[in-house]
Amino acid sequence: MDRRSFLQIAAMTGLAVAAPRSARALTPYAGPFYVMISARGGWDPTYLCDPKPKGGPFNRLYDFDPAIDKVGPFHFADIPLAANLVTDPMAMQYLMKTGDFFSKHVNNLLVVNGVNMQTNNHDRGVTTTWSGRGDGGYPNFAALVAATRAPAHPLAFISSGGYDGTGNLLPVTRLNSVTSFRKLAEPNRVNPADPMNQSTYVPAATFDRIRAAQDARLKAYKDAQHLPRIADSAGQLYVARGNLDSLSQVALPDTLIDIPNELSDLERMMQQTQLAIAAFQAGLAVGVNLELGGFDTHANHDTTQVRQLAKLLKGIDYVVEQATAAGLYGDIVIMVGSDFGRGKGYNGVNPGDGKDHWPVSSAMFLSGDPSLIGAGRLVGGTDEVDQLPLPVDPDTLDTLEPGDDTGVVITAGHIHLALRELAGISEGAPAQKFKLAGEILPIFT
Amino acid sequence: MMGEHSRRNLLRLAMSTLAAAPLACYGGDGTATQADSTGASEPASTTGDDTPTTSAGDSTGDSTGDASTGEPVDCYSTRDFFADRVWAPLMSSNCAMCHEPTGVAAEKGAKFRLLTPVYPGFIEANIENIKSLAGYEYEGVPLLLAKPTGLVDHGGGVQLSEGTQVFDDLAELIAQLDAPVECAPKPPSAAFPDVSLLTPEETLRKAALHLVGRLPTADERSAVADGGEPALLAALDAFMQEDAFYDRLADIYNDVFFTDTYLVRDGVQFLNAATPDFPNVTKYLDTMNPLPADQKARVKKAVAREPLSLVQYIVRNDLPLTDLLLAPYTVFTPDSAWLYGVDAKFDDPNNPNELQPGVLKVTRNGKPIEYPHAGVLTSPMWLNRFPTTPTNRNRHRARKVYDQFLATDVLALASQAIDPAAGSTFSNPTRDASECAKCHRVIDPIAGGFQMFDKNNQEFLLDPPVWYPEMFAPGYGNELMPADLFATGVRWLAERVAADPRFSLATTYTIFAALTGQKPLRYPTDTASPDYKSLLAAWQVQDELLRSISEEFIAANYDLKLIIREVIRGPYYRGIGMSKEPSAARRAELVAVGTGRLSTPELLTRKIQSVTGVRWGGTGTDLLVGEYKILYGGIDSFDVTQRLTATNQIMAAVATRMAIEVACIATAFDFSKPMAERLLFPLVDPVDTPDFNEGAIRKNIAHLHDRVLGEVVAEDSPEVDATLALFYDTWTAGVQSIADKTETTSLGSCQALKDPTTNTDLPAERQIKLDETYAIRAWQAVIIYLLSDYKFLYE
Secondary structure, three states, rough: OOOOHHHHHHHOOOOOOOOOOHHHHHOOOOOEEEEEEEEHHHHHHHHOOOOOOOOOOOOOOOOOOOOEEEOOOOEOOOOOOOOOOOOHHHHHHOOOOHHHHHHHHHEEEEEEEEEEOOOHHHHHHHHEEEEEEOOOOOOOOOHHHHHHOOOOOOOEEEEEOOOOOOOOOOOOOOOHHHHHHHHHHOOOOOOOOOOOOOOOOOOHHHHHHHHHHHHHHHHHHHHHOOHHHHHHHHHHHHHHHOOHHHHHHOOOOOOOOOOOOHHHHHHHHHHHHHHHHHHHOOOOOOEEEEEEEOOOEEEHHHHHHHHHHHHHHHHHHHHHHHHOOOHHHHHHEEEEEOOOOOOOOOOOOOOOEEEEEOEEEEEEEEEHHHHHOOEEEEOOOEEEOOOEEEEEEOOOOOOOOOOOOOOOOHHHHHHHHHHHHOOOOOOOOOOOOOOOOOOOOOOOO | OOHHHHHHHHHHHHHHHHHHHOOOOOOOOOOOOOOOOOOOOOOOOOOOOOOOOOOOOOOOOOOOOOOOOOOOOOOOOOHHHHHHHHHHHHHHHHHHHHOOOOOOHHOOOOOOOOOOOOOOOOHHHHHHHHHHHHEEEOOOOOOOHOOOOOOOOOOOOOOOOOOOOOHHHHHHHHHHHHOOOOOOOHHHHHOOOOEEEOOOOHHHHHHHHHHOOOOOOHHEEEHHHHHHHHHHHHHHHHHHHHOOHHHHHHHHHHHOOOOOOOHOHHHHOOOOOOOOOOOOOOHOOOOOOOOOOOHHHHHHHHOOOOOHHHHHHHHHHOOOOOHHHHHOOOEEEEHHHHHHHOOOOOOOOOOOOEEEEEOEEEEEEEEEOOOEEEOOOOHHHHHOOOOOOOOOOHHHHHHHHHHOOOOHHHHOOOOOOHHHHHOOOOOOOOHHOOOHHHHHHHHHHHHHHHEEEEOOOOOEEOOOOOOOOOOOOOOOOEEOOOOOHHHHHHHHHHHHHHHHHHHHHHHHHHHHHHOOOOOOOOOOOOOOOOOHHHHHHHHHHHHHHHHHHHHHHOOOOOOOHHHHHHHHHHHHHHEEEEEOOHHHHHHHHHOOOOOOOEEEEEHHHHHHHHHHHOOOOOOOOOHHOOOOOOOOOOOOOOOOOOOOOOOOHHHHHHHHHHHHHHHHHHHHHHHHHOOOOOOOOOOOOOOOOOHHHHHHHHHHHHHHHHHHOOOOOOOOOHHHHHHHHHHHHHHHHHHHHHOOOOOOOOOOOHHHHEEEOOOOOHHHHHOOOOOOOOHHHHHHHHHHHHHHHOOOOOO
C-alpha cells in the first residue's frame, strides 16, 4: 500500500492525515500533550479553589481567613482531612490536603473561578466542560488536538472515562492493562511478559506475508466497494492497522501502581496515568481523558466531597509526578474540571445533608512550563451572596462588580476558544468543522 | 403602509385562490395516492430543487441515473409537504422557539403547540395540532395565518410576511388538511434502487450469527436457497425459538438497562438487608456462615439478571412487550425466589435457569401491602441501577423512562442554556423560574410516579408514599395522576407510557440499533449545512421505515419478534454494495445504509466458536468478553456504557492477536478430527501440498472462504488464487526453513495435544505434534489471514 492509497482511504473515512502509514516513517509526536481530568458528578469549588466564609450559606465546614488561606494569588479551602475519611490507615497517604496541593503547585497553576456552565444536568455538563458546547456532537478538546496534530498515531486520543466524543474525527482508544497491552503490542509473540521467551506463533516472515496479503485484500475490497458505510468501515480498519508496529515502542512500567482497595477509583486513575505517560513518551498519543467519580454529593457532602477532592488532588499530583519523572511535564497541559458546581448552599441542615447541582463551576490548569498557560494567575470569581459568577474585563480579565455590563461572564465556550488558541489549532480543519461562538479571552496569556 | 383592511382582503384572496386551485395528489375521497399530473399546482416531487426527500429526484447531478430513486415522484403527501415546505423553512425556527412544550407560548397556554425533533413522531403530532386549529379564523382568515402575520395580536410579533413562498405554502397546508394527501407506502428498498442487498442466503448467515450466534445449518441454507424470502422469514422465526436467541436478547436489552453491572458488582449487596422485606438477603451476606459458593453464584446471577430475564420471559412466552412496563409481576429463578422470599412455583426447583413469575411481598406497619409491580420499572435492580436521592426526587428515573421507553432525550428539551442568576430570585426555582420550570414541567410529573420508593434505599417501599407539593404534580402529559393512586402510581405511569406511540418507536429504535450497530438518524437541524437536504432525506426515509415497523408492532400486539424480522428484511441491515461511486449528495443520503457493522465483543466471541469450533480462551472466560472486552470497544455496564463502533489501533491489534491465537488452537486440532467431522479442513489431508494436490487445497480454500467469511467463491476465483498464494509462499518458505534448519518440524505451541473445548488430552492417535510437510503451518497462516479479514470482523 502506498502513501497515496492511505491518504485516499483516510480522507474517505473522514480522518485528517498528518502522518504517513508506515510505522518506520511515523514521526513521534513530541508535544504538547493534553491531559483532561474530569471530577465526575459535579464538584464543589467552594470546598476547593473558590472558598467562602464559614457561617455563610456555602460553608459550614471549615474556617476561612482570606489572609491566611492563600498561596500566591490563590485562596483555598483549608479543610482538615479527618482520619475517618478512610478505613485503612495506609490509605491516608493517598489523600492530599488542599493547602498542600496549592503550595506545591502554585507556580504551575492557573485557576478560573466563576465559570457559568449554563446547565445543571450531568450529561450536558460533562459535554460542555470538555467540548465547549452542551448539545453534543462536538469533540473533546484533547480529541480535537489529536485529530489536528497526529490523527494517524495509534494512541492519539486515549480515554478512560469522562466525555470521549470525537466528532468522528478519529477513533477513541481505551487502555486498562499493562499485561494486555504488551500482548497487543506484539501480537505474534507467545508470551510478551517473559523477556526470556522470544518465541512467536508464526515466523516473522510469515507474519509479514499475512499482513501484506491482508492489506492487498482489504484494498481490493475497498476499491470495489461504493456503499459509504462499508467503504468507511473498511477504511477505518485499514488505517487502524497502519501503525501497529509502533505499539511496541511504548515503554510500559513493569507493574501498575497498587494502593489500598478502598481507593480503587483513585488507583484506576493513577494506573491510567501511567499508561498515558508511557504513550506520550513513545510519541504515539496526543491527549488523554482521566476521570475520578463520586462527586455527586447530594448527601454526606462534608464527608464524601472532601474525600473525593482529596483523592482528586492526589491524582493530579500523581500526573505531575509521573510527567516530571518522564521529563514531559514542561510539554504537558493539564485541565481539571467537572460537570458543574454544587450549591448554592446546602440542601438541609443536618450534617448528613449535601449540596445539589449549581451551574457555576471552576477549572484548573497546570503545566510544567508556566509560560504555556500563564500560570500563577487567578481568573474570575463568584460573589459572596448568591455564588454567582462575576463578570471579567474581556481585555484584562480583572474581576468586575456583579451586573457590570462591560464585563463578560466566563463560560466553557470561552475556555475552549482560548484552549484552541493555546494549542494553535483554531484554524485547523477539525476546529473549523466544530466552530465555537464567542470572543477569545486572554485566559492563558 | 398597508392598512389592516387591505391586508385582510389580501389574505382572504390568497386563501380563496388556494382553495380553488387543484391540489396535488388526491381525489374526491381524500385518500388519493396518485398525483394529478395535469393540474397540480405544487411540485410533484419531494426532491425537486427545493425539496429534499428521497422519494424521488436526482440528487447526484449525474445524468447517468445515479439518482436518489431513479424514478419520478408520483405522490407528494401532506406530511412531506409539511415537513419540506412548512416545518423546515418556518416552523422549526420561527415558531417552535416559543410554541414548543417548554416554550413561552406553551407556558401561557397557547393551543398552538409544536413538538421539536427531540420528540419522535414530531411531524405527525404537529400536523395533528395544526389540523385541530385549522378551523379557527379571524374575519375569514385562518388564525394560523393571521397571528404570525400580525393581523391579530401575536405574542411573538410578526413572523411571516404575505407574498412569500412560505406564506403560500402554509396557506396551502391549511387547505390540504381538509383532505390530507396520503401516499401509498413504498417498500423501504424503493428509496435505494441503486443499493444491492444481501441475498436471502447471505441474510440467513448474518441473521443466524446475530440472533443465535451460529452458522446456519446445511438444511437451513438449502431451504432458504430454494424458498427465498418466505423461507428466510421462516428461518428467522425458528431462530427466535432457540435458547441462544434469548441470550442475545439479554445482551440487547443490557445495552439499554446496563444491569449486567451487577453480575460483577453483586446486586444483592445493594438490596436492603436491614428490613424483613427480602428475608434471605442477610443470609446471603453473612460472612460468618457463608452460603456454598455455587449457590451464592447462582443467586447473584439470578438477582442481577432479573430485568433482562423479564424481557426473555415476555418474548419467549409471546406476551406483548408492553408487559415490560405493565407486568404485575417479575420473574424469578429458584435461587432468586429464595433470596426474595417469593412464593413461585417451579417445574424443576433444581434448574437454575427456569424462570417463573412471582410477586414481591412487603409488610409495613404490621400489615402486608401491595408491591406495585410495573414490569421493569419496579425491578429492584433497575431501581438501584438508576438510583435517586432525597433531592433528586426520582428525576433521574424520569429521564430514564423518557430515554428507554419513549425515545426522548429530555436533556435536549432545553433549547437555551440556563442562567444561574435567574433561579436565584426564586425560593422554588424548579417550578417558579421559567428557565428551570420549562424542563421540570416535563420531568417532574413522571418522577412523581416513583414516589412510593424511598429516596435513599432504592427499592424500599414507603407506606404512605411521600411527594413534594412544591414540585409539579405527578402525571403524564396533560393528565394528572389521581391522588388516591399515589401508592401504586408507578403502574398508572406505566400504563400511559405503554400506550404512548413513542413506546413502540423506542422499542423499534432499540432493536434497530442492536441489529445494525447504529442508532437511528437524528433529524438534522442545521439548515445551513451543505449536506442538510441529503441528511434530511436520509432521515425521512429511515424515519418512515421505523414508524412503519412500530405501527406494525402495535398491530401485532407488541410482538418484539416482528420488529426483528422487519429490521432484518430492510436495506439498513442488508445493503451490501453499489455499482458505482455515489455523488456527494447521494453519499450523505446513504450514510446509514448497509452492512459494515463492527461486531461487538459478544457477537465476535460467538462467531469465533461457531466458525472454528474453538473458543478464544479455551475452557475459561472467552477473552473477548474478558481480558479484551473494554479494549475491543465493549462495555462494563457501569464505568463504560458506550460501545466503540469505529476500529482503533488497539482494537485492530486485539483482532490480530485473536486471529493468531485462535488459528494456533484451531488448525492442528481440526486436523486431528476425522475428516468428516472437521469444520475447517474437510477436504484436505494435513500432508496435502500444492505440488501434489493443489485441487484439494483450492477446494478447501473455497470452503474456508464460505465458512469463515460467508463468501461463496469458485475454486479458480481471484480470491482463492490470493489465498492459495499465501498458502504456497508460506509452505515453500517453511520447507526451505526446515531444510535450512532454521525451523523444525515441530508445531511448537500450536500442537494438537488436548481438546481445547474440554481441556482433556486427545487420544494419542489423534495428537498432532509434527508438521513435516509444513502444510499445517501454511493452513495456520491462511486461518490467521481469514480470521483477521474485514468480512470476519464486520457483519
